[in-house]
Amino acid sequence: MLLALAIGDAYGAGFEFAPREKIDQHNKLTGYQQHGLGIKAGCYTDDTQMSLAISELLISKAPWTKTNIANHFVACYKRDRRLGYSSGFQALLDSVNDGQELLEQINPNSSRNGAAMRAAPLGVLADIETLLHYAKLQAQVTHDTPEAIESAQAIALAAHYMLYQRGDKAGLSAFVSQHGGGFWDDNWHGEVPCSAWETVNAVLTLLKNADSLSALLLMGVDFGGDVDTVTALALAIASESGQYQADLPAFLAKNLEAGPFGHDYLAALSRQLMALKA
Template sequence: MLLELAIGDAYGAGFEYANEMGAYNDLSKYLQHPRHRLIPGSYTDDTQMSIAIAEVIVAQLPWTPEVLADSFVRAFKRDPREGYASRFYDFLVEIQDGEEFLDRIRPDSDKSGAAMRAAPIGIYPTPEKVIEATTIQAAITHNTPDGINAAVAAALMSHYFIYRLGPKRKLGQFLEGYVSGDWSQPWEGKVKSKGWMSVSAAITAVMRNDSMSQLLQDCIAFTGDVDTVAAIALAAGSCSEEISQDIPDHLITGLENGSYGRDYLIQLDKQLMDMI
C-alpha cells in the first residue's frame, strides 16, 4: 500500500498543475516538474504524512491528536523535504513538537491534506473503527465537514479492498453508505485543491481501470492536483484483487531509497498488513 502510494505521489509530482507535461504521461520515467525543485523519483508530503500515520498504527500508540501531531512533526524533522504547501512547510520548520503543532495550527482547511494521508487507516477491522480513527486524525488539520468526509472516504477505499467487501464497481455505493458525498458520480476534468475532488477522481479511476499502470496514467490525465489523486488511488488499488499489479519495475527501482525510501516503505507495509 505505502510503496504504491509513494510511487503514485512521486510520479504525479512531475505533473501537478502542469498541463504542458501531459504528453509525457507514458510511465517511462519520473519527470522533473517544470517549476518545482523536487528531484524526480522523490515523494512529497502525501507519502511522508502517510508514513507518520502508519508508524502510529504499527506501534499501537494511543490514537490521540497529541500522538498523531507528534508523529507528523517527527517525520518531517528527521527528513525535511519539498512538496508541502509553502506556509505549512514553514510552520513545520518553526515548531518543535506535537504540542506546539496543536497549539498553533488553524484546523479549518477543506483541502486534501487529511485525505492524502488516510489510506493506512483502512487496515482497521471495521468501517466504524476506520471512520472513528480517520475523523480524529483529519480534525487535527482539516476540521471541516468536507475535509473530514474526504479523509474518511479515502480511508474506507483501502479498507473496502483489504477486507474484500465487494467488487470495485460498487466502491462508490459502499462509500455512500458510510460518508456523505456523491462518490458514485464519475469525476471529469481538472482536479483542484479541495479534498473531495481528489478523492472523487481517485474513486473514478479505481472503478474504471483493471491494472495499476492504467490506473496511474488515468489519475495523471485528469490534470491538476494529480499527485494526490494518484497517491490515494494507488494505495487503494494495490489492495484490490481485480487490479493487476503491473507497476513498471523502473518506477519501483527509481523511487528514492534513502532512510525512509523504498525499502523502508516495503518494511512498513509488511508491518501494517501483518496486523490484519
C-alpha cells in the same frame, strides 16, 4: 500499500499542476519527471510522508489521540524535511518542536485534501466505526471541516473495502457513500483541484474505470491538477485488492528514491502495516 502509494506520489509529482503540454508529451510511463518546485525525479512528497506518520502510529499501537497524531506529523517531517507541503504549513512545521506546539499554533479550518491524502493506511482497521473515528481525529489536527473529515473517512473506507475484499470495484462508491458522510460521484472529468471532495471523486472514478495499476497512473495524471495525490491514493488502494492487473513498469520501483526513508523502508513498513489487518 505504502510502496505503491509512494510510487504513485513520485510519478504524479512530476505532473502536479503541470502544463498540458508536459502531460501529453511525458505521461507515457517511461520515466519519472522532476517536479516544478525542484523535487527530484523519483522522489515522493508530503502525501507519502504524512501517510508514513499515520502508519507508524498505527503500528506503534499508541493511543490514537490528537497529540500523538500531531507528534508523528512533526517527527516525520523533522527527520526528513522535504518539499511538497503548502508553504504556510511547511513554515509552521519548521517553527514548532513537537505536536503540542503544532496543535496550539495551527488554524485547522481548511477544506483542502490534506487529511484525505494520508488516510489510506487506515483501511487496515477492521472495525468501520473505529476507522471512521480514527480518520476524523487525524483530519481534525490540520483540517477540521466537514468536507475534509468526510473525505478522509471516504479514502479510509475505500482502502478498507479493497483490503477486506468487500466486493467488486463497481460497488466501491456505493459502499463509501453508505458508510461515510456525503454522496460521492465516480464520474469525475477535468482538472483536479486541491479540494477534498473533488480529490475523492477523482480517486473513485479511477478505481471504478481502470483495470490495471498502469492505467490508474496514466488516467490519473491525464486529469491534470493535483495529480500526485490522486495517483498516490488510487495506487495505494488498488495495490492490495487483486482486482487490477499488476503491470507497473519495473523502473517505478527501481528508480524510486532510496535513502533511510526510501524504497526499502517503505516496503518494510508496508509489511508491518499489512500485518495489522484482521
